[in-house]
Amino acid sequence: MTTAVYGEVVRGAKVLLREKRLGDATDDFRWRSEPELSRYDAARPLTVGYQEYLALYREELLYPSPYRRSLAIEDESGRHIGNVMYYNIDAVRQEAEFGITIGERDYWGQGYGSEAARLLVEVLLTKRGFRRVHLKTLSWNRRARRCFEKVGFADCGRSYRSGNSFILMEVRREWLTPADQPDEVAAVTS
Numbered sequence: 001m002t003t004a005v006y007g008e009v010v011r012g013a014k015v016l017l018r019e020k021r022l023g024d025a026t027d028d029f030r031w032r033s034e035p036e037l038s039r040y041d042a043a044r045p046l047t048v049g050y051q052e053y054l055a056l057y058r059e060e061l062l063y064p065s066p067y068r069r070s071l072a073i074e075d076e077s078g079r080h081i082g083n084v085m086y087y088n089i090d091a092v093r094q095e096a097e098f099g100i101t102i103g104e105r106d107y108w109g110q111g112y113g114s115e116a117a118r119l120l121v122e123v124l125l126t127k128r129g130f131r132r133v134h135l136k137t138l139s140w141n142r143r144a145r146r147c148f149e150k151v152g153f154a155d156c157g158r159s160y161r162s163g164n165s166f167i168l169m170e171v172r173r174e175w176l177t178p179a180d181q182p183d184e185v186a187a188v189t190s
Contacts, residue, residue: 015119016078022058098133117151137169154170
């Protein structure tokens with residue numbers, strides 16, 4: 001995976017994060033329609049048909065929200081395996097909520113999610129000016145918690161919604177080592 005990819009945001013050893021494309025809609029629809037994957041997101045599977053979903057998807061690509069951004073995750077061969085996103089963007093507080101889905105089960109438990117999460121968090125904290133990135137994960141989803149802990153997220157609370165128990169986690173820019181921080185932050189903390 002060394003050739004340039006249109007819309008590339010960042011790449012690691014195993015994954016590349018890129019802007020979403022209309023061609024991603026088929027995978028996204030399939031993943032969001034699957035009951036098991038929806039359960040991991042504490043959501044109901046999609047009930048709309050593909051054509052209706054595609055129309056909404058196209059609209060989102062043409063007129064993106066300033067409070068939400070979603071990126072595709074590709075493996076080394078360029079296969080779309082999932083999505084990573086940040087949303088509830090608060091420019092005043094310089095923070096955003098984080099989410100990730102590895103839709104292709106063959107890639108679960110192999111480090112693809114951890115690398116994608118790490119890459120996006122690094123971009124948000126060092127290049128996009130965020131001071132804090134936070135998330136909610138279902139309390140029973142130990143694999144997700146391990147992934148987030150590897151990236152640097154720490155528990156910061158609990159929450160309950162619609163019969164689900166969530167663990168709240170966060171990572172802050174000041175927790176980065178000086179070498180990981182942007183120049184202007186490293187200069188202030190040195």
